[in-house]
Amino acid sequence: MRILHTSDWHIGRQFHNQSLLADQAEVLEQLIERVETDGVDVVLISGDVYDRSVPPADAVALLNRTLRRLCQDLEVPVILISGNHDSAERLGFAADLMQASGLHILSRLDTVTEPVVIDKNGLEVAFYGIPYCTPEGVRAAFDETVKTFDEAHTALVERITEAWQPGQRRVLLSHCFVSGGDVSESERPLSVGGADTVGWRPMKDFDYVALGHLHAPQRAGADHIRYAGSLLKYSFSEVNHHKGVTLVDLNGDEPPAIQHRALAPKRDMRILEGAFADILAQGEQDERPDDYLLVRLTDKKAILDTLSQLRAVYPNVLHLEKPGLDVDRDARLHSREQLKRTESELFADFFEQAQGEAMTDEQREALQSIIQAVHQDEESNQA
Structure with missing residues (x-):
């Protein structure tokens, strides 16, 4: 079974007041082409599908077109979870009805032990999803006395592993911050002071873990635990990132074969x-x-x-x-000296910068006459 792992689309994002929707549409078209040409059997989207909980209408329309192309035109099932930028309730609207079309939205904590099971040529793979969650959310959904993000996430992973069925390969989608990950400026912090991180070891027994939240493609503790990274570069701290998607091949009982596939943005x-x-x-x-x-x-x-x-x-x-x-100590001293300069000296500097040449003697005399006249008017007004 060939799996395409992607995450952090952030559809509808603006960067320095510049809409990135056209750039996102361009790169999503490339993603669809890769699904078709690479023979992908299932697409995983590990959260932050939208950039904010109430997305603009054109962002919703772009997601609708993309999912229709994948699920309806190519007949490739899509499994997605909600991230911290998404509204789990809005994203999960009518999720039960959409399953028949091949779109599986896993945005509820109380269903984490219910996998999406896909069979390909006798290989049965169970896909489990942990949407973005807080310790408070886990305490509300289950009778769990968890206080930290790590305890909450570990409790959900343990519930899932207890529900495993024999004879299946197991894949986990999770939107979280695995400790030690490479962060960038465009990721919204999940909490203050680093308390949002979770450990990777509880997830090590899955055949593959498809993570979302961190925007740099990277492994997280083990080779089969991966962040696919964001769809595009979303901050200047990401200029050296190589954005793309992750292809994962599951064959029998063998370890997964993992490859990074680049996507070329319309604008870098x-x-x-x-x-x-x-x-x-x-x-x-x-x-x-x-x-x-x-x-x-x-x-x-x-x-x-x-x-x-x-x-x-x-x-x-x-x-x-x-x-x-940027002024250093010497420059600050120089600036204080500049403040002691006369109006005519300051204007002469401005004139040379603007015109590209120094003032003539006649221009300096004319300027001095104007300055004197202004001072005389000020003195008369004050008398």
Whole structure:
């Protein structure tokens, strides 16, 4: 049986006020093509399908089109769980009715011991799902005296393992933060102070564990316990991530064969660092000028209308940093000296920056006359 593991789609996400819906539609189309060309038998989505609990209408429409293509057109079953960004109740609406179409939504804690069982050429695989949960949620659903995320998650895993049936391979979907995982800035913390982490060892006896929440593709404690990572790069801390999906082949009693398959976004996310003039020159030759960019300028002097000039060659500059203008002790001393300068000296600096040339003697004399006239008017008004 060939399984495609994906997670953290975050449909409807905005990044620096830029909608990513078109980018998500593009990469989901690639996912559908991979399901078809790679002969995938079942698709797993390990939570955070939407970016927020009440998603916008166009995000719902995109998810609907994607699931229809997978379940109806390709007749590939989809199993998904809710994540911390999703509303479990909204995502799980009419879940029982959708099972007949091949869509299995596991968003309720009280059904964690009820697997979705799929048979492929005599290989029977039981898929269990643990949606995002809190210790409070587990205490409310079961008679469990759990206080931490780890205790709550372990209690659910133990309930599942006690319900195992002989003769089946077992796969677990879980949306959680396994301790030691590589985090990024775009993941919403589950709690404060690191108390949200769970251990990987209780899950080690599953044949494969399909995790969601962390956005970097990675193993978590054991080779068969994996995060597929997010569908796209969702922060500049993820620029070095290799986004994609995970293919898992289960054959008989053999260990799973696991492969990462890359997805190519319509626009990549990059960080450009250097002098302003160099970055402008680079933009003229750049093969991907439409990528989402963080530009970090190393120039020591202020530059007028920086962002507009950059966007003339890189239209999707989303964030601009100027570390070269950060003042150290010497620079702060220099700034205090600057405050002691006269109006004419300050304006002369501005004129040279704006016009690209120094003021002439005639211009300086005219400026001095204007400044004197202004001071005289102020004195008259105060008299």
